[in-house]
Amino acid sequence: MDKNDLLPIGDLARRTGLAVSAIRFYEDKGLIAPYRTMGNQRRFLRSDIRRLSFILIAQKLGLGLAEIEAQLAALPQGRTPTLADWQKLSRSMRSQIDKKIALLSLTRRKLDECIGCGCLSLTRCQLYNRDDRAGTGGTGPRFVLD
Secondary structure, X not given: OOHHHEEEHHHHHHHHOOOHHHHHHHHHOOOOOOEEXXXXXXXXXXXXXXXXXXXXXXXXXXXXXXXXXXXXXXXXXXXXXXXXXXXHHHHHXXXXXXXXXXXXXXXXXXXXXOOOOOOOOOHHHHHHOHHHHHHHHOOOOHXXXX
16 A cells, blocks of 8 residues: 555645544444554545445435444455445445435425424314314324324
8 A cells, every 4th residue: 555545634634624623433334444653543445435425425424333333344454445435335225325315205295285293383283183183183294104
């Protein structure tokens, strides 16, 4: 491995926009793995920029750390992932992303109507949910989540 392929944690933080503490957190979770110098300093692969970028995007999509960890486990350690590696990961996530898009679309539509919370606070609820009939069917926003 070429010494130029390794980055100190501060450089990785500057490149990703993450705080050093966040990088250490992801390291503790096993999502990235540094190499250690003779002086015990952390050095990260340049490809960890991509791994951390993926983590940030996946979190914005609402994936939890366990889901992100499972996806990253499919990527090779110790070398830069290839286009084929990323495409494989992308294909495995498409159904999750499609489900989230569908839920977001439904929620956007329902928020203009009624989300089925049984609150009776909106004028329309008096028409569509008189005497909180929706409340007899269960709790929570089931018109969106069920």
